[in-house]
Amino acid sequence: xxxxxxxxxxxxxxxxxxxxxxxxxxxxxxxxxxxxxxxxxxxxxxxxxxxxxxxxxxxxxxxxxxxxxxxxxxxxxxxxxxxxxxxxxxxxxxxxxxxxxxxxxxxxxxxxxxxxxxxxxxxxxxxxxxxxxxxxxxxxxxxxxxxxxxxxxxxxxxxxxxxxxxxxxxxxxxxxxxxxxxxxxxxxxxxxxxxxxxxxxxxxxxxxxxxxxxxxxxxxxxxxxxxxxxxxxxxxxxxxxxxxxxxxxxxxxxxxxxxxxxxxxxxxxxxxxxxxxxxxxxxxxxxxxxxxxxxxxxxxxxxxxxxxxxxxxxxxxxxxxxxxxxxxxxxxxxxxxxxxxxxxxxxxxxxxxxxxxxxxxxxxxxxxxxxxxxxxxxxxxxxxxxxxxxxxxxxxxxxxxxxxxxxxxxxxxxxxxxxxxxxxxxxxxxx
Amino acid sequence: xxxxxxxxxxxxxxxxxxxxxxxxxxxxxxxxxxxxxxxxxxxxxxxxxxxxxxxxxxxxxxxxxxxxxxxxxxxxxxxxxxxxxxxxxxxxxxxxxxxxxxxxxxxxxxxxxxxxxxxxxxxxxxxxxxxxxxxxxxxxxxx
Numbered sequence: 001x002x003x004x005x006x007x008x009x010x011x012x013x014x015x016x017x018x019x020x021x022x023x024x025x026x027x028x029x030x031x032x033x034x035x036x037x038x039x040x041x042x043x044x045x046x047x048x049x050x051x052x053x054x055x056x057x058x059x060x061x062x063x064x065x066x067x068x069x070x071x072x073x074x075x076x077x078x079x080x081x082x083x084x085x086x087x088x089x090x091x092x093x094x095x096x097x098x099x100x101x102x103x104x105x106x107x108x109x110x111x112x113x114x115x116x117x118x119x120x121x122x123x124x125x126x127x128x129x130x131x132x133x134x135x136x137x138x139x140x141x142x143x144x145x146x147x148x149x150x151x152x153x154x155x156x157x158x159x160x161x162x163x164x165x166x167x168x169x170x171x172x173x174x175x176x177x178x179x180x181x182x183x184x185x186x187x188x189x190x191x192x193x194x195x196x197x198x199x200x201x202x203x204x205x206x207x208x209x210x211x212x213x214x215x216x217x218x219x220x221x222x223x224x225x226x227x228x229x230x231x232x233x234x235x236x237x238x239x240x241x242x243x244x245x246x247x248x249x250x251x252x253x254x255x256x257x258x259x260x261x262x263x264x265x266x267x268x269x270x271x272x273x274x275x276x277x278x279x280x281x282x283x284x285x286x287x288x289x290x291x292x293x294x295x296x297x298x299x300x301x302x303x304x305x306x307x308x309x310x311x312x313x314x315x316x317x318x319x320x321x322x323x324x325x326x327x328x329x330x331x332x333x334x335x336x337x338x339x340x341x342x343x344x345x346x347x348x349x350x351x352x353x354x355x356x357x358x359x360x361x362x363x364x365x366x367x368x369x370x371x372x373x374x375x376x377x378x379x380x381x382x383x384x385x386x387x388x389x390x391x392x393x394x395x396x397x398x399x400x401x402x403x404x405x406x407x408x409x410x411x412x413x414x415x416x417x418x419x420x421x422x423x424x425x426x427x428x429x430x431x
Numbered sequence: 432x433x434x435x436x437x438x439x440x441x442x443x444x445x446x447x448x449x450x451x452x453x454x455x456x457x458x459x460x461x462x463x464x465x466x467x468x469x470x471x472x473x474x475x476x477x478x479x480x481x482x483x484x485x486x487x488x489x490x491x492x493x494x495x496x497x498x499x500x501x502x503x504x505x506x507x508x509x510x511x512x513x514x515x516x517x518x519x520x521x522x523x524x525x526x527x528x529x530x531x532x533x534x535x536x537x538x539x540x541x542x543x544x545x546x547x548x549x550x551x552x553x554x555x556x557x558x559x560x561x562x563x564x565x566x567x568x569x570x571x572x573x574x
Binding site: 374375376379380381382383384386387408409410411412413414 | 468473477497530
């Protein structure tokens with residue numbers, strides 16, 4: 001069994017707890033002194049840094065939500081002067097919904113270490129060719145796995161997303177052994193490889209797939225198509241990016257990098273901390289971050305934690321695949337989509353806010369349809385004029401969301417309403 | 432001269448077209464001509480009717496999405512080459528046709544072609560200069 005940082009990945013629970021306590025106490029003091037936003041939140045609860053003496057005091061701290069991040073946008077939660085910051089990453093979406101995260105060089109190193117742990121857990125070492133087909137740019141997928149692969153010393157192919165033929169050509173020519181991308185893209189690559197009869201020529205042995213929900217059935221299909229072992233990875237930009245947790249050979253949940261992130265499960269209604277093994281909302285506190293430490297950040301992901309001993313030898317607590325959300329956010333092809341964003345675009349484009357989002361999964365790829373009710377103002381006797389309005393709407397939605405929906409114009413009052421309230425989202429995906 | 436054409440948004444559901452036509456029939460509206468433009472998601476039903484004002488009121492009351500467009504109705508002799516001549520006149524004047532459809536009448540024994548163009552007055556005057564009449568409302572609605 002190989003580990004990237006065995007001293008922490010396999011540390012005793014007491015050691016991990018001691019590391020967490022020490023880092024938490026320091027982080028709380030630092031944000032209290034340097035970040036007015038945190039100081040105000042803590043003062044509202046009558047807290048000073050002296051109240052936080054160990055990780056056991058974590059639950060005294062106030063929660064932080066995406067709304068706080070938006071309110072503090074862009075610099076309100078920055079814990080260091082900008083001169084010490086070297087990188088920005090951002091979540092998808094724009095106007096009002098964007099979240100920006102800041103990194104010092106040390107923050108990047110730790111993030112990359114986390115991804116390196118995931119690559120090693122998936123059987124990677126410096127002899128591997130790591131094929132990164134996550135998007136590069138503001139999205140954390142590409143940069144995270146790219147950095148992790150460098151840390152491991154593997155040959156790194158910064159493919160980014162798209163251009164499937166070129167992806168497969170590089171895979172064949174350079175003998176890629178580990179594929180990193182979204183599970184839906186892995187399935188698509190697998191199908192394309194099978195169609196071309198190239199399955200015997202690829203050298204892949206493992207895949208690290210994340211940024212969207214996927215089922216065990218989908219895992220087995222991808223494993224069969226590509227003849228690999230498929231590993232899950234979890235993360236969120238606010239906390240660092242992919243590598244907050246990662247799967248090991250046992251494939252029964254993702255080990256959380258607890259030396260950097262403390263996980264809690266809470267009741268999303270009351271905020272009460274729930275005992276291990278109970279289903280609830282996942283909350284993270286980043287205790288190693290210099291530029292952008294977040295205390296008790298509510299992920300809105302519903303999941304379960306479990307500290308049963310793992311056959312891989314890691315002692316890091318495991319989280320199950322998230323089972324849903326405690327808010328209305330949709331994750332479509334790895335992109336975060338809020339129904340309210342769609343509403344904003346519709347109103348800006350002169351459409352009524354009567355719409356319905358229909359998400360489904362066909363051949364392992366998310367389909368994203370937005371149905372909009374036709375209005376007399378939008379209607380015309382020529383297809384050309386209606387199509388051009390439809391196209392403008394798709395362009396504006398793409399600009400807002402970073403993903404193109406299929407827009408369908410439907411008859412007025414045809415969108416189902418239940419108890420007078422329209423049903424905005426129909427998610428048909430079975431995951 | 433131009434006449435009123437009524438366009439109706441037809442959602443892509445089985446039976447929707449039948450419903451719309453029945454609404455008009457029940458309201459005592461005669462259809463003179465119709466054409467349908469279809470896309471993947473919806474259709475546009477274009478109608479020339481006996482009483483456009485009444486038809487509009489009935490359709491709106493039935494919560495249909497409708498619009499009224501001025502189109503040209505050109506009587507055409509039922510003989511080879513008649514349509515080609517008119518199209519040539521329009522194309523020589525660089526008037527582009529967005530769509531067109533034709534119907535035949537029992538009474539007069541001739542055909543009418545409905546043209547939708549960008550610039551109605553210019554199209555009417557070009558045709559008039561070449562002795563091609565455009566039918567008026569009375570002529571068409573009362574067919």
